[in-house]
Amino acid sequence: MKALTYISIVLFTTISSFSSAQVTFEAKVSKQKLGVNERLRVDFEMNKDGDNFNPPSFESFTVVGGPSQSISNSWINGVKSFSKTYSYFLAPKKRGNFTIGQATIEIDGETFKTLPVTVTVTAAVDKPKDPNDPDYIVNQNIHLVAEVSKTNPYLNEAITVVYKLFVSENTGVSNWRELDIPRYNDFWSQNIDIKGIKIQNGTYKGEDYRYVVLRKTVLYPQKSGLLEIEPLTLDITVDVPTNRRDIFGGRLMQSVHRTVAAGKRTINVKPLPEAGKPINFSGAVGDFDFNVTTSKTTLRATEALEAKVQVSGNGNLKLFKLPVLTLPSALEVYEPEHNEKISVSLRGMSGQSSDAYTIVPSYQGKYPIPSITFSYFSLKEKRYKTLSSGELVVDVTEGPVNNNSQAVSSTKQNILSTGSQFASFKTKTNFLNTKRTTFFNSLSFWMLLLVPFLAIPVAVILRRKQEMRRGDTVGNRIRTGNKLARKYLREAKKTLGSKESFYNALERALHNYLKSKLNIETSDFSKEKIQELLQTKSAKDAAISQFIELLTNCEMARYAPFSNVEMEQDYNKASNVISLIDRQIK
């Protein structure tokens, strides 16, 4: 028991010392700014009773009321709180900035001072505000504010507008109704649903307020320049305290309908920089990842394949088009299926947007899916970034071969229908020079083309000549004789040395010569006849005798020996004689 009293004494002393340390003495003004025809209330408030209260001198004001004292004691959860207030009602004398000086008081033997308060007195207000007028209370105590996260965003950068209704501590709002829902022209907008209204504490212009968040909207500006956000207008039911009191002394509240509007906000939207803007830029702003994937890379013809073009990340995902996949013309491609998994929060859109292409190859072969690029404006780095998907190759292993390739002319297409495999390399070759010589238009070409025509007149002329010769039989005989003479003479020359054949040939040559020249038959080859004939043909005697001599030599040779030298002599003689007679006879 004794211990308990000690503890209680210790506690009591600490509390009392604690409370004595927490003496507050402050000055409060009802408003910092007032018209010259308005009134100001100043309260000096302390939490412990004191003596010798000394108000400041209100030089620039006239005291219209006060000082009035009020004391309140309250016990809450066994804790006593005390406050004593001295109130003055002041009327300003002129316009300007005035300072209400310090008031002093002695509490427990110590002197406390308030801080000086500065008040601005402006020109006269049209209608002096009656602090009990509900309009005035609403204006003073209820504020609808549109908070914009960023006032100079980039085009397509997410900004948020949060509408908050601030209600001061001493008024109450029992209901509200949205009169005019703002339409956000030139913005892409999305409301974020608010589940249940939560009353929070906050400050508005330095004063304590309770507030509720009425509406959150994410906006993506779609136009650069100055854009306006339309105000939100609410019809609210405010409970305003009246001067009347109920029988218990509590103030009666009055319900007043008021229309409040959040101010118009202007946003300056910066255009995206032109410098370094990629050609394929489609308006994506944010922070993205880009990839192209295929469901499989090897498949058989007529099997389906899905290629997915996907952009994921944060940014205006719903507001740009995905890059289009360009595929080889030989593939059958269906319209892409668009898919979005996007959540919208105060930070903007995040999630992924994708296009799924269904591809059915009908022929075997390799099909490249060319690399495509996606460009966006990075808000973090304030520059454009380009992402590229790698090149993919789809290998179709089985299936028919595409046999209507367009570059092969129509006449050759049907050749291809048999082959179904990519042919391997060729092992043998014959190299040609790359410098081609063309036959067409070359000299040899024109020669070969035109020379044959010359053959026609030549042949015709030859034919004519032949016919003419065939016409005269004598001439013919002469020619054949002559030809034979020459032939045998040549033979004789060849056989120079062997006596028999040489003289045989020589004799035949001479006979044939005579046949052609003298037109005689082989039957009458007597020397006399020859001589006579040659003479009639006016050949010289010397030549004739030589000729005869040669003939006798030929006969002699059959029985007598002849040397090689003689043979040669005879040959020379024969050719001489023949040429001689040729010249002499007519």
Added chain:
Amino acid sequence: MKQILVIVVLLFSVLINAQNKDAFLEANDFYNNGEYQEAIARYEAILNTQTHSPELYFNLANSYYKLNQIAASIYFYERALQLSPDDIDILNNYSFAQNMTIDAIEELPEIGFTRVLKTLVNTFTVDSWAKLSVCCVILFVILFLSYYFSFSTSKKRASFVLSFITLILAIVFLSFAFQKHAINKKNNPAIVFAQESDVKSDPNLKSETAFQLHEGTKVQVLETYNDSWTKIKIANGKNGWINSKDIRLLNDF
């Protein structure tokens, strides 16, 4: 002196040919082992010695195909087809490579008589038409002479009619040769090498983009401007200017 020079040149060319054969076989080994890049280097080295063959182009194109280089593979298949237009393997693999291209261009159909004439003219090369016309001329001369020299009326009549026909054929073939020559002169195809290229309506960067072409598409070159722009025509008849760096000419040996 001249003869010695000729012999030296001949020997040299034979030597190079032998070297190329070896290089070809070596490249084929690389190809077979899947080292396509190495194979390509060898094949291209052969090309640099001013020699070529359809098989060389074919193997080179195959290597590029294996490396998924569409434009180069199409380019060399086209080359191979220029030298050997009816090779089944080349046509087959070419269609594989064409599957990889992106542009689908509907070919402008040619109608009526011009189509018939064109397919007829295109059946043989210029040289073949030229040789055919030479053969016909020779045949004509022989037949004409046989008409001239033969005695029996029936023979004379037959050979005269035949010679007349061959003469007409010779003229027709000759005109085909000229026609084909003209077509060849006009035919200046190129392959788009850039992955994506804008075809402009005027030869400058500011002008409007008429259409886009992708890697591996075959175009016809019509004219060039300042060497940096080339006017091209695609199979559906559209034309425009493309950056000369984006394409590679096929006839450029």
